Amino acid sequence: MISMFNIYQAVTDRIITQLEQGVIPWRKTWRGSEPINYVSRKQYRGINLMLLPYGGEYLTFLQAKDAGGHIKKDEKSHMIVYFNFTEREKESGEVEKVPFLRYSNVFHISQCEGIESKLEAISTTNAIEPIQQAHDILNDYVSRSKVTLNHVEGSNRAYYQPATDAITMPVIGQFESAEEYYATVFHEAAHSTGHRSRLNRITDNAAFGSGDYSREELVAEISAATVMNFAGIELPQTFENSVAYIKSWSKKLREDIKAIVTASGKAQRATDLILGVVSESE
Numbered sequence: 001m002i003s004m005f006n007i008y009q010a011v012t013d014r015i016i017t018q019l020e021q022g023v024i025p026w027r028k029t030w031r032g033s034e035p036i037n038y039v040s041r042k043q044y045r046g047i048n049l050m051l052l053p054y055g056g057e058y059l060t061f062l063q064a065k066d067a068g069g070h071i072k073k074d075e076k077s078h079m080i081v082y083f084n085f086t087e088r089e090k091e092s093g094e095v096e097k098v099p100f101l102r103y104s105n106v107f108h109i110s111q112c113e114g115i116e117s118k119l120e121a122i123s124t125t126n127a128i129e130p131i132q133q134a135h136d137i138l139n140d141y142v143s144r145s146k147v148t149l150n151h152v153e154g155s156n157r158a159y160y161q162p163a164t165d166a167i168t169m170p171v172i173g174q175f176e177s178a179e180e181y182y183a184t185v186f187h188e189a190a191h192s193t194g195h196r197s198r199l200n201r202i203t204d205n206a207a208f209g210s211g212d213y214s215r216e217e218l219v220a221e222i223s224a225a226t227v228m229n230f231a232g233i234e235l236p237q238t239f240e241n242s243v244a245y246i247k248s249w250s251k252k253l254r255e256d257i258k259a260i261v262t263a264s265g266k267a268q269r270a271t272d273l274i275l276g277v278v279s280e281s282e
Contacts, residue, residue, distance in 0.1 A: 007101045011081060012257045015050060019246045019253075025050040026222040026267075028229050033119055038109060039063050041118075047264035048080045049226070057117055058106040069114030077105035081261065101261065130232040134182040137231060138189065141274045147192045149185075158184045160191040162202050167192055179233050183224060186274070190223035191216065193270040201266060214252050215263060222267035227274055 018025040028049065035044040038057040052058065058078070064071055082104070085097040109117055128136070142149050148166035155170045167188045175181040194201030194216065202216060253260055272278060 007081060007103050008257045008261060010079065010103075011047060011051065012253050012260055014079070015260050016250050016253055018050075019250045022246065024225075024246070026225045026264075028225075033057075036119075037063075037106075038067070038115070038118070044080060046268045047261050048082075050260075050264065051080060052078055052106075052108075054108050054110070057109040057119060059109065059112060059115070060104060060106055064107065064112050064115060067115050069112050071107050072111055072113055075107060075111040077107055079103050080106055131178045131182070134178075134186075134228070134231040134233055137227065137275065138182070138185060140276060141189055144276060145192065145198065145273070147189070147195070158188055160188045162195055165192065165195055165197070179228075182231070182233060183228060186224040186227045187220045189274055190220040190227075190267070190270045193223070193273045194219070198273060199266075199269055201270075215256075215259060218249070218252070218259065218263040219266045219270060222264055223270040223274065226267065226271045230271075230275060 015025050026049075033055045035049065035052040035055055036042065036057055037044070038059040044052055044058070058080075059067065061071060061077075080103065081101055083099045084102050085099050087095050088098045089095050109115060138149075141147075146165075148164065150166055150168045151171045152168060153171045153174075155168070155174075158167075158169050160167050167185065169181075169185055169188065172178060172181045175184070191202070193199050196202075201219070
């Protein structure tokens with residue numbers, strides 16, 4: 001079994017490899033079913049959305065065998081990670097549960113033979129237009145959360161201010177596209193989920209460039225991309241695909257091998273809050 005340290009390192013190495021190939025792993029371009037376990041029917045979430053390359057069903061080697069099928073010759077597995085808990089006695093005698101990271105290897109159903117998908121065909125009939133869907137998601141979140149959303153015509157800044165619990169945005173017409181607007185506003189909405197009245201994640205005095213600031217930015221990056229993907233919006237190919245952007249995140253992930261796993265978990269909770277959904281995870 002790989003140690004906890006090496007699992008974090010292995011995950012981080014995979015993410016950095018994608019970044020260095022010019023792929024931003026928290027920005028999925030596939031559409032359709034989210035990654036799901038073939039047997040449990042639970043959706044994979046958090047960091048596993050970056051580790052799994054396709055939507056659809058995944059099985060372990062034994063699950064494929066138990067289902068009456070097998071893995072095709074020479075197919076390579078995909079690593080997923082999950083937390084288990086062990087008990088530890090404190091000096092006070094109290095027993096506490098301590099999480100530790102574990103991993104498993106899975107195969108996409110397309111890598112298997114003798115196994116039929118349980119997924120229904122995805123219908124696009126009467127599908128909500130992506131920009132309208134993004135509009136509805138944003139309005140619903142603002143209504144539920146009571147966060148203030150201000151639009152300032154002529155402004156060149158977009159930011160979330162925890163002290164006033166307010167998101168400030170330029171008007172949508174100032175953006176090159178509606179997609180650009182929603183990518184930005186969902187990033188700020190993700191920050192707002194960290195308010196003490198919600199997920200209580202934001203460090204009030206996180207200085208620009210500090211570790212806390214970088215970690216929160218990564219949470220907002222991942223959450224915004226996930227919400228955009230949920231709405232079906234093609235993410236803008238702007239400065240965020242630049243060499244400097246990719247190098248910056250590669251450097252930060254190398255400096256903290258737990259950052260991507262931790263940020264992905266927090267981003268999943270932020271995304272759930274924005275979308276107003278609660279679901280089981282793997």
